[in-house]
Amino acid sequence: MAKPAPTPRPALTKSPDAQVHPVSGRSTEDLHLVRSTSFKPSKGGATTADAVITSAGSAKHGKLVDVTVRMPKSMRKKLRAIAKERGQTMDDVVNGILAGSLPR
Amino acid sequence: MTPTVAVLSLKGGVGKSTVTLGLAGAAWARDLSVLVVDCDPQANATLSMDPAPFTFTLNDVLADGRPGIARDAIVPSGWGARVHVLPSEEALAHRDSAHDVASPARLRLSLTGVGDDYDLVLLDCPPALGQLTRNSLGAADLALVVTEPGFFALRGAAQAIQAIEAARGSINLGLKPAGIVVNRMRPNLNEHQYRLRELKAAYPHLLLEPIVPERSAVQQAQGAGLPVQAWPSPGARDVTEAFDDLLDALLAHAP
Numbered sequence: 001m002a003k004p005a006p007t008p009r010p011a012l013t014k015s016p017d018a019q020v021h022p023v024s025g026r027s028t029e030d031l032h033l034v035r036s037t038s039f040k041p042s043k044g045g046a047t048t049a050d051a052v053i054t055s056a057g058s059a060k061h062g063k064l065v066d067v068t069v070r071m072p073k074s075m076r077k078k079l080r081a082i083a084k085e086r087g088q089t090m091d092d093v094v095n096g097i098l099a100g101s102l103p104r
Numbered sequence: 105m106t107p108t109v110a111v112l113s114l115k116g117g118v119g120k121s122t123v124t125l126g127l128a129g130a131a132w133a134r135d136l137s138v139l140v141v142d143c144d145p146q147a148n149a150t151l152s153m154d155p156a157p158f159t160f161t162l163n164d165v166l167a168d169g170r171p172g173i174a175r176d177a178i179v180p181s182g183w184g185a186r187v188h189v190l191p192s193e194e195a196l197a198h199r200d201s202a203h204d205v206a207s208p209a210r211l212r213l214s215l216t217g218v219g220d221d222y223d224l225v226l227l228d229c230p231p232a233l234g235q236l237t238r239n240s241l242g243a244a245d246l247a248l249v250v251t252e253p254g255f256f257a258l259r260g261a262a263q264a265i266q267a268i269e270a271a272r273g274s275i276n277l278g279l280k281p282a283g284i285v286v287n288r289m290r291p292n293l294n295e296h297q298y299r300l301r302e303l304k305a306a307y308p309h310l311l312l313e314p315i316v317p318e319r320s321a322v323q324q325a326q327g328a329g330l331p332v333q334a335w336p337s338p339g340a341r342d343v344t345e346a347f348d349d350l351l352d353a354l355l356a357h358a359p
Contacts, residue, residue: 022145036325036328
């Protein structure tokens, strides 16, 4: 005698409280965030090994260090304008200028 | 037998999801099949694994509770065909109240037979000892505690160890502690070095090596919906190596 076919298991359904916020009791809404899209090498500090040094002088001249230099505001303005025009950072511009003018 | 690992701490923000994702990524890199069950209503692991649009979540699974029903809610992640996720959503917090998920065996029941499809099952717990964490401890073979080298985090780790011991004596006799992972270590900080020594002294047999270093690549990869193992930066490589070794340590504990 043939066995009767087993009754298919009822499928999973949404819980009745799925759209209810656990605290407010109101409907929930999603926050749409933008994905990180690409790897951008950064010149981060020594505490992160993600610092990929890309500036002109870094690879040739070793570890980067901070130096505070006082200069006229107008000169800083010019440096910023050059950096913007070239799509570089201020560090890149200053390093490039110094590398070209200092004795080897 | 496929190991099912609960990743927990009773302090938030120490990197439970990061460690879960790091281990899942290490398994992905070895072409192992892995299932991540997101037991945290914050759903960060779900977001970071970039699954295809899904209808059902762990909330629906636990509300249903039938043996094996979890299979209906599992979806492929964006990481590849062999990495699947049982997604979470904010409404999962409804299941964290004692009257709602009455039995700590509910998750174990709903996962019946599911583990056979995978090489590794990871349960990403919320940062509290509510019903969701109790259900995770009830469903797991191994419990992995995550901490960072800070005062509050170490206290959360100690509480998690106690919770594992309590679970072993009641809801899951087969549960074993897999160890303590130290995450977000910055070796140049004296406080981190001090807390690490403290942790080694307190739990010499549970502390797992290597220590996972703090790297911004981890957040970048999570934001991109990729395993950190696929993120092309030197920092990502450091973290990748650490998780690869930790996966070895974890699998060595597997039943």
